[in-house]
Structures are given as structure tokens and as C-alpha cells.
Amino acid sequence: MPANRTPSLRIIGFDADDTLWHNERFFQMTQERFAALLADFAEPEHLDARLLEAETRNIGHYGFGIKGFMLSMVETAIEVTDGKVPGHVIGQILAAGQEMLSHPIELLPHARESVEALAGRYQIALITKGDLLDQERKLAQSGLGELFDTVEIVSRKEPATYARIFDGHAPGEAMMVGNSMKSDVIPALEVGAWGIFVPHDLAWALEHADPPEVQTRFREIADLGELPALVAEIG
Template identity: 60%
Template sequence: MKAGTTLTKPDWTIAFDADDTLWHNERDFALTHDRFAQMLAEYVAPEVLQTRLLAAERRNLGIYGFGVKGYILSSIETAIDVTDGRVGPDVITELMAMGRKMLSEPVEVFDGARTAIEALRPFAEVILITKGDLIDQERKLAQSGLGDLFDAVEIVSDKTPDVYARIFARRDTAHQMMVGNSLKSDVIPAIAAGAWGVHVPFKLTWAYEQADAPVTHRHFRQIASLSELPALLTDIT
């Protein structure tokens, strides 16, 4: 901490995103999409398929929500659409099998994630805010072995300024911070809710989650890895 500064637990609430912030997630989607593109190669070019799938996902988010189930349902819809209904049952069957596989993949926690969270716990209330399918997110949290580190866990259908404002309003702390890999979901809406937004870029980002960084906002910061977070907190406190 800065000289003369003493942080105590009620001073900060630090919230972490889960997927691609604490553990791998988008990698599995990328591998599944590559196979999806191979299956439909005779009907549509990969870049066109990706555009059509993203459009379907955007249409369906309000119905299916975020996560593997919505992705697979949108993939099936897209397969039917781009083939004018000629897609074979074998493709649908394989897509469903890939979805089941994604929902049972072992959780691979990023190196340094636990250490970074543990370093913050002495002077911050640490919570998890993640979106997506409730069952899948609960499964991944349990398998990650990180659940014992969080003072609270919030699994939400979407991350908006109102959602962040409600969550942070329930915490009895003077300062709030959201840490995550998505500018669109983790950083920008958290800043809009009055919190600090800390971006930890990951090499794979779903097109839906891409956005311009609010580089001029005084509450925006970017770090290369979670290991830099304790030092960042020292710097801004």
C-alpha cells in the first residue's frame, strides 16, 4: 500500500469475472466452431458461417441467454438456415454431442489466479460476478477449487450497469472494482455503474464481447495478468 495508507476489509469490493478471466472458456468454443465450419464447408465459406452464426446468437441471447446451450441451439438454427434445410441429421447429432462435451470439460484455472485473489482478501471483500447458464457456471466454480475464496457469488443473466449497481449497492464498502477480460461486459458497464473497470485481455474474445476501451476514463485500467492486480490497487488507493 502507499505510505500512510491502510486498507481494511470494508474499504473495497473487488469483483472478478470467471470465464477467460479465472479459467479457460473461449478456447472450447473456438475448437467447436472450427469443427462446425468443417461440417458445413460444402455449403458455406467459414467467414460467412461465422457472420451468420453471430447474427443468430445476437437474436437469441434474449431467449437462450449466454453459454453453451444457447450457442449450440444457435448453431443448429444456423446450420438449417445456411443449407436451406438440407443439413443432415448427422450434423445436428454431432453438434449436440459437442455441446454435451463442452458442458463436461474439466476446468483449467489460469496460473496465478488463486494467488492473486488470496493476495487481495486481507483488505478487500472479494466476489465473483459471472453470467451464463446457472448449472454450468456452478459446475465450473465447484471444479475450479476457487469457490472458498469468494465472499459472495453472483450468477447473472447479463452484465449491465443496473446489474452491477444493484450488486455493489449490497456491499458495505466505499470502493468497488470489476476485473475481467471483456470490455463490453466486465469493464464498460461496471464503470457506468460507478466502479473501477480493470481489463485483463485474453487472446481469444468472442466477437459479441468486443468493444473499444474507455481509455480516457479515470476509472479504467488495463493489466497484462491478474498478478499485477495487487500492485494496481496499491497505485490507485
């Protein structure tokens, strides 16, 4: 292979939540319900800030996902009411979380077509973080499971995560596609993979990060419908 030629792609990783299917919209809907339940105790903006603080400090304990979100809501409800939160409110918070855990999966536009177009020509991996049982449920309901050669449900997405998953592949042979600049793009770029950003209208505050200023393997596409052509261009 000529020294100035980029190695051909061999493996393409896909994020799941808000890349292949809707996810954040259900968190936001539940958070609005949470604000209504505690309207007598805190203004929505103050409550949102306290909940985000709880989620931030609890990630190390509960990880990412709906169950950690539920526990953070309960903790926040106790804090903002000085321990006076009614039992029925706690019950409704838990019920809201259980509804999230059973909500049907809604694929994003072009998700199936894009993965199907690339499957068989490349090794296809699902790389997602969150609660194991919930992510397995969503993958099963999505109907996409048979298209992936490997599924990785991880607690965090860091450079070491991608280095392990992409082990054995030279720089430029791996690609990660996702809606989180912080979790999907930047750490993948740091280990020599392509980082493809697919923005979603809704994004969790803790997933925000600035795009890389200079990075030859970074690309942004409007939606997954543009991915097969970009992959063909890269090789």
C-alpha cells in the same frame, strides 16, 4: 476523510470466463468442428457470419453460454442447408456441445494467487454471466469457490447489475476485474466502480467495445499477476 481522497476499496468483483479460467478457446474449437461438418454447404467465413447473426438474435431467448451456442449452431445448420442438414450432423453438433459442458477447467496464469492474495482483506465477489448449472460446475471444478464471499451468476452485465451488487458502497470503494471491456469494465465504471481490464488473446465478437477515452478509475493490466500491486496502489 479529506474531500480530495478516494475512498478505500472494500469489494472486488472478478469475472470468470477468460479472466479466471479458459473459456473462449473451447467455443472456437467447437466452431471449427462445426465448419468442418458443414463444409459441403458453406464456406467457413460465411458460416461464421451466419452463426454470429444467430447468436446475436438469440441472446434474448437463450442468454449467454454453451446451450445457447448449441441451439444457434443447430439453427444455422438448418438455415445454410435450406433444411437439408443430415440428422447425423445435428447429432454431432449436440455431441460437441455436450463435450464443452464437461470439459475440465483450466485456470489462467496467476488466477489462484491473485484471488488468494486479496481474499480476507477485501470482500471478494464472483460476477459472471451464463448458464447457471454450467457456471456452478466450472466454479466447483476451479477450486476457487471458497475464496469468494459472494457469487453472482447473472443473465446480463449492465450498470444496473453492478449498482445492485455494489449497493451500499461509495464511488471508488468497488472494483470489477475482467477481460470484457463491454461487460466487465464499462458498465462498472458507469456506476462509479473501478474497471480493471485484463485482456485475453481470444475474445467473442459480441464482447468487443472501445476503451473509455477519459476515465480516472480505468486501468489495464497485462495479467492477474499485476492485480495485487495495483489494488495496493489504489488502496
